[in-house]
Amino acid sequence: MRHFSHTSIFILLIIVSSSCRKDKYTSPNNNSSTTVSCDTTNVTYSNTLKPIFDNYCVGCHNMSNMSGGYALDTYMGCVNCANSGRLMGAIQWLPGYSAMPQGGNKLSNCDIAKIQKWINNGKPN
Numbered sequence: 001m002r003h004f005s006h007t008s009i010f011i012l013l014i015i016v017s018s019s020c021r022k023d024k025y026t027s028p029n030n031n032s033s034t035t036v037s038c039d040t041t042n043v044t045y046s047n048t049l050k051p052i053f054d055n056y057c058v059g060c061h062n063m064s065n066m067s068g069g070y071a072l073d074t075y076m077g078c079v080n081c082a083n084s085g086r087l088m089g090a091i092q093w094l095p096g097y098s099a100m101p102q103g104g105n106k107l108s109n110c111d112i113a114k115i116q117k118w119i120n121n122g123k124p125n
């Protein structure tokens with residue numbers, strides 16, 4: 001009888017400790033599945049903005065066709081556009097700005113966040 005109850009407590013301890021371990025490892029998974037990840041660290045023109053603008057903008061904004069006066073196919077062209085104060089309003093489709101990309105879908109929130117971060121960080125090349 002005494003031996004049996006010791007065994008029961010031992011088994012109970014294993015169950016309790018293994019269920020704690022299970023809680024500990026499942027919660028980070030739950031967190032990561034609900035977090036939308038957008039990496040805005042180390043945003044630069046060459047690595048971050050150029051691929052976005054090449055995809056969505058340079059067809060209309062390049063050195064030989066500067067729609068609205070903006071060429072977005074070079075670093076300086078993008079700096080000039082950002083310095084004009086028109087860039088963020090246009091890609092966020094704010095009232096008073098022409099919604100860009102013209103005739104296309106709005107950029108993703110992550111792309112918009114990266115472009116804002118690039119401006120905040122002093123427009124690194």
Ligand code: HEC
Binds near residue numbers: 068072097
């Ligand atoms: C289909 C052609 C086309 C595409 C694609 C396009 N643009 Fe434009 N964009 C224009 C034209 C034309 C103008 C000038 C007339 C106007 O403002 O509507 C313009 C104007 C602008 C302006 C000035 C807006 C203002 O309100 O002063 C900005 C900034 C701009 N574009 C940025 C972009 C960016 C960034 C992209 C890509 C995400 C892009 N454009 C894609 C044709 C385009």
